[in-house]
Amino acid sequence: MNANTIVNKLWRLCAVLRKDGITYQQYVTELTYLLFMKMMAERNRETGSIPAGYRWQDLVNANGVAKLELYRSALVIFGTSSTRLGEGDKLLTPPGEKASKEEKQIYADARPLPDMVFSIFDNASTFIREPQNLTTLVTAIDELHWFSEERDQFGDLYEGLLQKNAEETKRGAGQYFTPRVLIDVLVKLMKPIPGDVIQDPAAGTGGFLIAADKAMRRATDDYFTLGEKEQAFQKHQAFHGMENVPGTLRLLLMNLYLHDLDSDHVHLGDTLSDKGKTLGKADLILTNPPFGPAGGAPTRDDLTVTASVSSYQLPFVEHCIRSLKPGGRAAIVVPDNVLFEDGRGRQLRQMLMNWCDLHTILRLPTGIFYAQGVKTNVIFLTRGKTEKGNTDEVWVYDLRAQMPKFGKTNQLTEDHFRDFETAFGTDAYGKERGEDQGEEGRWRCFTREEIEARGDNLDISWLREAEEEAEAGLSEPEDIAAAILGHLQAAISEIETLSAELEETAPTEAPAAAE
Structure with a gap:
């Protein structure tokens, strides 16, 4: 069976x-x-x-x-x-x-x-x-x-049971379960290699870590072609992660155990607290951080750009930037507001493009992360050796416009990513690009100067099919409710960010005159 x-x-x-x-x-x-x-x-x-x-x-x-x-x-x-x-x-x-x-x-x-x-x-x-x-x-x-x-x-x-759980409960398990098809695509493109320190700062049930391990095992005959010291590194040192929900950590540890992975560097904790610093530096980060209100600003003193932001997504991106070794690479799932939000959001994008080569953005279809915000993307980046001028151009693939209506009754499959994989190329650092397809295609290149002229707004779309039409086609009550919840979470996040910025810019009250 x-x-x-x-x-x-x-x-x-x-x-x-x-x-x-x-x-x-x-x-x-x-x-x-x-x-x-x-x-x-x-x-x-x-x-x-x-x-x-x-x-x-x-x-x-x-x-x-x-x-x-x-x-x-x-x-x-x-x-x-x-x-x-x-x-x-x-x-x-x-x-x-x-x-x-x-x-x-x-x-x-x-x-x-x-x-x-x-x-x-x-x-x-x-x-x-x-x-x-x-x-x-x-x-x-x-x-x-x-x-x-x-x-x-x-x-x-x-893993099959975890996936069933996520499919049944998008508001619960779906908040930490990334579709395995997306995980597999990102791992394939980012090409983990033995010796990499691989980190997921929002580890959930461990999908990214396990998929990376499987990919490396396939490439090395189950690590048999590696030396004894290299094999020990893969089992005991290669994988680092943090999960903030005790119940989810239990599932994560069981998943690692069943896949013969050590958990010495996988811990319970809040990545946006000082404990997140213990994750250390990584050669590769693969992660789908939580989206929405965080209930307070980060308590870490090194997240200087997003220190006052009380939502998850922006501080998590800053953590990833700071945690990558020079030359390290990352694929991070983010909601749309990371790409367009003003104030701290714009400062974060400037940091991202200065410190890293932000070479690719994948606009994901609507409906696969409802519980975390309806509209999501994957940003692909490489940490530079300096902190200035590392991004010359950004390639954007639009897998959202003119796509089928995804939900419980229409699942995302690997076939939906075939053309993107071809456009992305075989180089994990984004150095091999498919041809720009122009305004009629899904794959386009934008220079750093063009992005700057947009106010550093990276929420770039050009194919015109109203994304609202995709939501209008939803039929399952669970999908409709999740879509509404996603919009509400996005709105709350924007309101909190605006409130924090207003507090920062509010004039200081002049001291009372001495009597």
Whole structure:
């Protein structure tokens, strides 16, 4: 049974758990725990790692309330870190708890699991309240025989579940899930190579990091052609990321674990706080930052251009500019207002074109990032060795005008990007360009002087089909609601930016005259 068939079968079970008050994202989290237990059993890794009595077959054999209680206890055991329990393989009593002799023996049977697993199961608890619902889920998973020596079998299955989650909940999971087709296109164009430090400062469920790893594995016979030191770098040093939502971090860590990627440099935290500095410098940044109001300005002291901006998108772009090594490259998903917003937005674009070679802008179709703002783009850039005059020209590809109406019922596919890939060329630094197609085509070049004459406005379009027509063609209530939400978020972001600028330019009140 292939991964897609398994994904569809597991996803249909979500309808059962919805009756237990479980959301789509909670369902994926629940599957994270159960799939881990099943995986350990199918790969014969339970002995010495999971205590007897708390393994997959024990869960399968238990009945009723006893099954639910066993499952709850297993989650506690998986999330109990050896670093705070004692030394060696014997797990001692957790602080503040008095363990019985039997409980100590259970712990003594186990060898500490990898630290990454403890992070995945940290503070884990089940959302399932009805024992019968757990029985339904465990039985269905147990009946699926997907054992394979292939490393990606479980990883592909898990990615499929994450994608299903995003498709069902654009206002939730869709806020951090980038369409895999877009991820694959960007990775193909940016060409990650072994030895690159690759960063995603808004890592979500890890799509960019995993896709980059897969691309490099394909090019190196699963890293077999690399030396021992280079292989160790790829596993332990190559990938850096940060995610600010604990529940999403759990999914991210599980995704990395299933794809055999180390998580030592992937952390929980706010990239726009001082913790974001710990991400360090990168050779390649691939990211889809959050859009919309951030609830306050960045607290980092190095984001000088966007220090007073209380939305996510502008400060995240400045972070990417500052985090790239000289010669480093990036592909960043941004909403339209990054390209046209005045004030701090214009200053950021000037910094972008001075510090970097902003060689390409891809105008994305309407409808693939509704929850984050309707209209989005990808900016491709290379960090210069100086901080002045690095952009001579910007090539723009319009994949938005005169395009089909995208939504839940009409998915974006790789075929939609074929012509753009040809125009972009095979050079990751934008040095190989397809021919300018003029006003009738989708691919055009604009000089730095032409952009300056536009007030450094990079929201450039020339093909005339009202983008509103694409939204008028939406039929799914979920797509229509998401489009409205996107417009509201964009409006709020613009209002907050204007308010901040007015506060900056407000005249200082003259001091009262001395009496």
